[in-house]
Amino acid sequence: MRHPIEQEELMAYLDGELSADQATQALSHLELCPECQTLATDFRRVSHDLMTWEVEASEVGVPSEINAALNERLQKRESVKVSWPKNRVMKNRWVWVGALAIVCVAVGLTFLLTSRNRREDRSTTYPSMASIAQYLMPDRNAEIALARTAAPQSVSNDAKVLILEWRGYETAVEGKNGFVCMVERSWMSPFNSGQFWNPKVRVPQCFNPAAARTILPLIIKRTGMVLAGLSKAQMIDGIKAAYENQELPPPEPGAMCYMMSRAGYLNDALGHYVPHLMFYFPLTDKSSWGADLPDSPVTLNPQFQGGPEPITEFVIAVGKWSDGTPAPAM
Amino acid sequence: MRSDTRVVFACLTFAVMIAFSTVRRLQPQNNSAPATMASIDPYLMDRDSEIAMARSAAPQSIAKHAKVMVLGRHGYETAVEGKNGFACLVGRSWDLPKNNPAFWDPKIHGPICLSAPAVRSFLPIYLKKTELAIAGRSNDQIEEVIIEGIAKGELPTPEPGSVSYMMSKQGYLNASIRGPWLPHVMFFVPEIDPKALGSDLGDDVPLDAREEKIGRYTTIDVPVSNWSDGTPSPKMTGGH
Numbered sequence: 001m002r003h004p005i006e007q008e009e010l011m012a013y014l015d016g017e018l019s020a021d022q023a024t025q026a027l028s029h030l031e032l033c034p035e036c037q038t039l040a041t042d043f044r045r046v047s048h049d050l051m052t053w054e055v056e057a058s059e060v061g062v063p064s065e066i067n068a069a070l071n072e073r074l075q076k077r078e079s080v081k082v083s084w085p086k087n088r089v090m091k092n093r094w095v096w097v098g099a100l101a102i103v104c105v106a107v108g109l110t111f112l113l114t115s116r117n118r119r120e121d122r123s124t125t126y127p128s129m130a131s132i133a134q135y136l137m138p139d140r141n142a143e144i145a146l147a148r149t150a151a152p153q154s155v156s157n158d159a160k161v162l163i164l165e166w167r168g169y170e171t172a173v174e175g176k177n178g179f180v181c182m183v184e185r186s187w188m189s190p191f192n193s194g195q196f197w198n199p200k201v202r203v204p205q206c207f208n209p210a211a212a213r214t215i216l217p218l219i220i221k222r223t224g225m226v227l228a229g230l231s232k233a234q235m236i237d238g239i240k241a242a243y244e245n246q247e248l249p250p251p252e253p254g255a256m257c258y259m260m261s262r263a264g265y266l267n268d269a270l271g272h273y274v275p276h277l278m279f280y281f282p283l284t285d286k287s288s289w290g291a292d293l294p295d296s297p298v299t300l301n302p303q304f305q306g307g308p309e310p311i312t313e314f315v316i317a318v319g320k321w322s323d324g325t326p327a328p329a330m
Numbered sequence: 331m332r333s334d335t336r337v338v339f340a341c342l343t344f345a346v347m348i349a350f351s352t353v354r355r356l357q358p359q360n361n362s363a364p365a366t367m368a369s370i371d372p373y374l375m376d377r378d379s380e381i382a383m384a385r386s387a388a389p390q391s392i393a394k395h396a397k398v399m400v401l402g403r404h405g406y407e408t409a410v411e412g413k414n415g416f417a418c419l420v421g422r423s424w425d426l427p428k429n430n431p432a433f434w435d436p437k438i439h440g441p442i443c444l445s446a447p448a449v450r451s452f453l454p455i456y457l458k459k460t461e462l463a464i465a466g467r468s469n470d471q472i473e474e475v476i477i478e479g480i481a482k483g484e485l486p487t488p489e490p491g492s493v494s495y496m497m498s499k500q501g502y503l504n505a506s507i508r509g510p511w512l513p514h515v516m517f518f519v520p521e522i523d524p525k526a527l528g529s530d531l532g533d534d535v536p537l538d539a540r541e542e543k544i545g546r547y548t549t550i551d552v553p554v555s556n557w558s559d560g561t562p563s564p565k566m567t568g569g570h
Binding site: 177279 | 388389390391392414415416443445446447490491493495497513515517519520522525526527528531532533534535536537548550552553554555556558560
């Protein structure tokens with residue numbers, strides 16, 4: 001088979017460094033070329049190994065003779081210090097005080113600057129897309145299992161399961177009850193979210209049939225654009241256009257999903273969050289639902305809310321995780 | 331879901347029905363039940379108590395700015411004007427299915443606060459039922475009028491965003507549970523199979539949905555962790 005992309009380009013593609021057109025070309029070829037898929041898998045493995053590689057502490061100890069010699073030398077130094085004349089000690093004391101003051105100022109400044117930067121950079125912790133490999137789950141069965149934890153077994157057992165592959169979401173298990181379970185990635189966050197490219201995000205969800213028809217297409221669409229390397233601005237324009245030309249449908253009445261997994265990771269701030277249900281509606285004002293008012297059990301999820309998707313998403317926390325264990329207080 | 335919660339869910343049908351929602355034929359015709367309302371008197375409450383009970387359906391942040399309606403001799407009337415589009419009231423027994431023996435039970439009280447879309451698209455059905463009940467119509471006649479009204483477009487079907495809060499500790503939703511069931515949020519959607527929401531698929535599903543064939547809508551009940559006064563609901567937090 002002829003390879004329209006070089007190995008270096010393939011590596012750049014995996015690292016998210018290609019332009020949108022090049023990324024699309026690379027993706028198209030990768031989809032059809034088993035040789036390149038193997039190569040990509042190898043690259044991913046190497047990349048993963050490098051990321052997880054740590055220098056292990058040496059198990060071989062310092063020989064006792066060397067240790068003894070070092071101790072002896074240190075003790076000699078100490079005794080030399082003690083026998084220094086008094087005026088030299090005083091002089092040295094002022095040097096030490098000065099040095100200590102400089103260190104304190106330096107540490108203080110560093111702390112101040114770091115904390116300020118941390119505050120400023122919270123929204124840019126993940127400023128760009130990581131390599132695609134970091135968003136994929138290497139173990140297919142683990143992703144299927146994680147997807148199913150979104151809902152109680154009575155719902156997820158017979159649900160279709162989608163998993164994320166190089167080209168987008170693919171069916172891993174066919175379903176029988178119209179529900180679709182999958183693990184959402186960070187790019188379903190609001191476009192202005194600092195978590196948009198957080199590769200740690202794993203959000204298990206099970207959509208009911210109405211949501212599978214009307215919300216899932218949006219997730220597929222966004223994911224496709226992300227994997228094709230489009231910019232946020234391009235994605236926003238593409239989604240707007242897709243709603244305008246009715247390529248993407250509005251939420252059907254009764255569209256909802258289960259998010260009851262204790263194994264999920266919603267973002268760095270929320271972690272697993274609490275088990276909850278989400279209900280989708282055409283764009284509406286949250287006040288009409290009493291959402292986000294004190295003591296109201298209904299909250300608005302800002303995931304879409306017109307930015308640009310014309311969808312409002314309400315969240316209602318429930319008492320248990322999908323495995324039946326009690327949930328923490330909201 | 332635990333077995334005790336399962337029992338509670340079995341009772342939900344009644345609870346939902348009295349809260350202007352589910353009309354499901356759970357029980358056979360009880361011939362001993364009166365066919366019409368004998369008198370409005372047993373259904374009337376002290377006005378202030380009824381206002382307070384109606385408001386207990388939702389957290390204060392919603393209820394205190396809601397319109398409050400109370401039952402009078404000629405139907406529901408506005409007791410307190412509202413500002414936020416919500417309307418709170420105490421539902422009575424005639425929203426039950428026509429075959430339910432509690433159809434005329436004056437003990438039944440279902441406090442509920444309805445969102446603005448629910449006020450527009452659901453409340454008119456219940457108010458019509460009330461009007462007919464007070465006018466001395468039978469349970470059969472009430473149902474017929476509602477079916478005809480919806481068919482002719484004189485009565486509405488649920489708008490998107492039609493939601494209600496039923497988080498009062500003070501309700502008496504049916505004779506079986508003799509109390510308020512669980513605090514819950516209930517919303518109304520155009521007819522959809524409850525199974526397509528996960529309802530009835532298993533006891534571990536945290537919602538309950540019912541199809542209301544007469545009103546052409548489906549209600550979805552999601553139990554929540556606290557009553558409207560902020561106290562925890564024991565069954566939702568793992569205690570008893």
